[in-house]
Amino acid sequence: MSRNLAVAYGVATVLLAAAPLVLDAYWVDVLNSVGLYAVLALSLNLILGDAGLFNMGHAAFYAVGAYTAAILSTRLHVPILWALPVSGAAAALFAALVARPVIHLRGDYLLIVTIGMGEIVRIALVNDVLGLTGGANGIFGIARPSAFGFRIRRPQEFFYLIWAFVAATVFLFHRIAQSRFGRALNYLREDAVAAEGSGVNTARYKLIAFSLGAAWAGMAGGIYAAKMTIISPESFSFWESVLLFLIVILGGSGSIPGVIVGAFLVVGLPELFRGFASARMLVFGLAMMVMMVFRTQGLLPLRQVRFKHSDLVKAETAP
Amino acid sequence: MSTLLEIRHLKKSFGGLTAVNDVSFDVAEGSIMGLIGPNGAGKTTVFNLITGNHQADRGTITFRERALLGVPTHRIVSLGVARTFQNIRLFQQLSAVENVLAGRHCRTRAGLFAAALRPRRQRQEEREALARAVSELTFVRLRDCALELARNLSYGNQRRLEIARALATEPSLLILDEPASGMNEQETSELVELIRRIQQRGITVLLIEHDMSLVMRACQNIVVLEYGEKIAEGPPASIRNDPKVIEAYLGTEEV
Numbered sequence: 001m002s003r004n005l006a007v008a009y010g011v012a013t014v015l016l017a018a019a020p021l022v023l024d025a026y027w028v029d030v031l032n033s034v035g036l037y038a039v040l041a042l043s044l045n046l047i048l049g050d051a052g053l054f055n056m057g058h059a060a061f062y063a064v065g066a067y068t069a070a071i072l073s074t075r076l077h078v079p080i081l082w083a084l085p086v087s088g089a090a091a092a093l094f095a096a097l098v099a100r101p102v103i104h105l106r107g108d109y110l111l112i113v114t115i116g117m118g119e120i121v122r123i124a125l126v127n128d129v130l131g132l133t134g135g136a137n138g139i140f141g142i143a144r145p146s147a148f149g150f151r152i153r154r155p156q157e158f159f160y161l162i163w164a165f166v167a168a169t170v171f172l173f174h175r176i177a178q179s180r181f182g183r184a185l186n187y188l189r190e191d192a193v194a195a196e197g198s199g200v201n202t203a204r205y206k207l208i209a210f211s212l213g214a215a216w217a218g219m220a221g222g223i224y225a226a227k228m229t230i231i232s233p234e235s236f237s238f239w240e241s242v243l244l245f246l247i248v249i250l251g252g253s254g255s256i257p258g259v260i261v262g263a264f265l266v267v268g269l270p271e272l273f274r275g276f277a278s279a280r281m282l283v284f285g286l287a288m289m290v291m292m293v294f295r296t297q298g299l300l301p302l303r304q305v306r307f308k309h310s311d312l313v314k315a316e317t318a319p
Numbered sequence: 320m321s322t323l324l325e326i327r328h329l330k331k332s333f334g335g336l337t338a339v340n341d342v343s344f345d346v347a348e349g350s351i352m353g354l355i356g357p358n359g360a361g362k363t364t365v366f367n368l369i370t371g372n373h374q375a376d377r378g379t380i381t382f383r384e385r386a387l388l389g390v391p392t393h394r395i396v397s398l399g400v401a402r403t404f405q406n407i408r409l410f411q412q413l414s415a416v417e418n419v420l421a422g423r424h425c426r427t428r429a430g431l432f433a434a435a436l437r438p439r440r441q442r443q444e445e446r447e448a449l450a451r452a453v454s455e456l457t458f459v460r461l462r463d464c465a466l467e468l469a470r471n472l473s474y475g476n477q478r479r480l481e482i483a484r485a486l487a488t489e490p491s492l493l494i495l496d497e498p499a500s501g502m503n504e505q506e507t508s509e510l511v512e513l514i515r516r517i518q519q520r521g522i523t524v525l526l527i528e529h530d531m532s533l534v535m536r537a538c539q540n541i542v543v544l545e546y547g548e549k550i551a552e553g554p555p556a557s558i559r560n561d562p563k564v565i566e567a568y569l570g571t572e573e574v
Contacts, residue, residue, distance in 0.1 A: 172435055175435055175437065176431070176434045179429065179434030179441075179445075180424065180434065180444075180445070180448070181429070181430060181434045182434065183417060183421070183424075184424060186417075187410055187413075187421050187424075190410035190412055190413060191408050191410055193372070193404075193408060194404065194408035194410065194421075195410075195421065196391075196392045196393050197370065197372070197392055197396065197408070198401075198421040198422050198424065198425075198488065199393050199396035199397055199401075199421075199422065199424050199425030199426075199488050200393055200421065200424050200425070201393045202393070208431070212431070305413075305414040305466050305468070306414070306417060307414065307416060307417070307465075307466065308466075309466060311449065312416065312449070312453050312465055312466070315446060315449040315450040315452075315453050316450060316453050316454070318446055
């Protein structure tokens with residue numbers, strides 16, 4: 001990580017840590033949404049930005065995670081924070097199962113298949129699949145999370161839970177980006193044939209990228225369920241998938257800070273312009289078009305070279 | 320010299336077109352072998368069959384007494400067969416050194432948990448992989464371009480970078496698909512020198528090339544294909560004088 005980026009993260013952490021002390025509950029809740037979308041978009045970024053797999057059904061993984069947590073909480077009374085890993089695992093397993101037969105598809109074809117997958121999940125939830133999802137009404141009465149005997153219920157309390165999760169995600173995903181695993185995903189994105197021809201098991205990495213991204217979306221879903229205490233299929237519509245796709249592309253595909261900035265803009269900005277009522281989406285849409293014409297690489301594009309000159313010299317001179 | 324790669328009765332059709340028909344030849348360990356023939360003779364198809372990019376209809380490919388047919392490409396690479404592509408396939412948006420690191424992938428182990436926890440073993444492995452990648456760049460004389468993006472390199476340097484990436488996989492057999500195409504005379508001479516240095520490392524080289532001066536200078540043995548069939552095989556001197564080759568490849572002799 002470069003020094004500038006480290007400083008930026010430090011400043012952002014301080015500002016965010018202080019935010020609930022000065023903002024009212026409404027704006028803290030907006031920041032909570034931004035945080036959740038940041039995690040979701042970062043998880044999609046792993047699939048879309050790093051591995052270059054077009055996935056426009058990410059809300060399906062989010063939904064699987066949220067419903068897993070909700071069902072565990074309401075039926076088995078599992079504490080919600082304990083249910084989170086199960087949410088992640090369920091979403092990852094689901095992703096691995098649905099992705100396996102279609103993972104060889106490229107670009108636009110994969111995009112269409114993932115849109116279909118997202119719709120199937122939503123419709124299955126509406127139709128009360130297995131009698132567990134509560135149909136169109138969804139599931140209510142999900143327990144609030146508690147940590148160390150402290151019950152999290154107010155937006156200010158959720159704020160710290162969500163943003164701690166964002167911080168952990170950012171830390172982990174930066175480590176992944178700077179590793180053999182992260183590079184393999186990039187080779188896949190750049191040229192899958194050349195990657196396979198250089199010895200990378202492309203089918204395996206595609207599947208892992210999908211599953212890992214889904215696992216993170218699933219955990220975000222679990223937190224969402226705990227925050228809302230009620231979830232229904234309409235929270236996981238196609239529009240959610242499109243929004244996440246937008247955040248990644250607008251912020252800077254493959255760039256972790258870019259995706260976070262994207263989440264602030266796409267989720268936070270419409271709230272700022274709420275005064276303009278219906279015109280705000282018009283402004284938003286226009287801004288998006290202007291972006292794609294004049295800055296196709298996104299707001300904060302990927303810093304392209306991972307190594308510094310000194311890294312190479314050090315590697316050369318090491319015994 | 321022992322046989323490294325043995326190809327027998329290889330056949331491959333695409334729809335109604337027979338691209339490779341009953342081709343057999345051996346590649347001797349430690350040699351530099353050329354595969355030549357007019358455009359559309361099926362040379363690249365033979366390469367794609369060896370590296371598992373295509374599946375053969377019939378025949379066998381044996382590498383070090385191991386059958387290669389049906390083995391996935393990335394496994395073939397880890398068995399010791401590396402290749403470059405006719406139309407350069409680099410990771411354009413990544414730096415040269417990251418391109419070469421791709422070749423280290425199959426010789427390293429660290430997975431997701433190692434990436435997250437960074438144990439000592441993972442850090443050691445990363446250091447070694449980077450050192451090896453840099454040394455391969457030095458070997459192909461691209462050390463100064465290590466941090467350049469692949470797409471910003473000149474055409475000749477991109478070809479060298481592809482070779483470095485292939486060498487990083489520690490191959491016993493290196494397959495080069497038209498390595499000199501688009502190179503000027505100076506670059507071609509440097510390429511011949513590079514191929515010889517690769518051979519000195521004990522790596523067997525199999526190459527497709529249209530530049531006859533390169534083939535005649537570099538190769539010890541040549542196989543000639545025409546319309547998917549082998550029409551001649553032998554050392555450069557005999558190929559040069561083979562009437563069938565002259566007719567098929569170099570054009571009919573003037574009377």
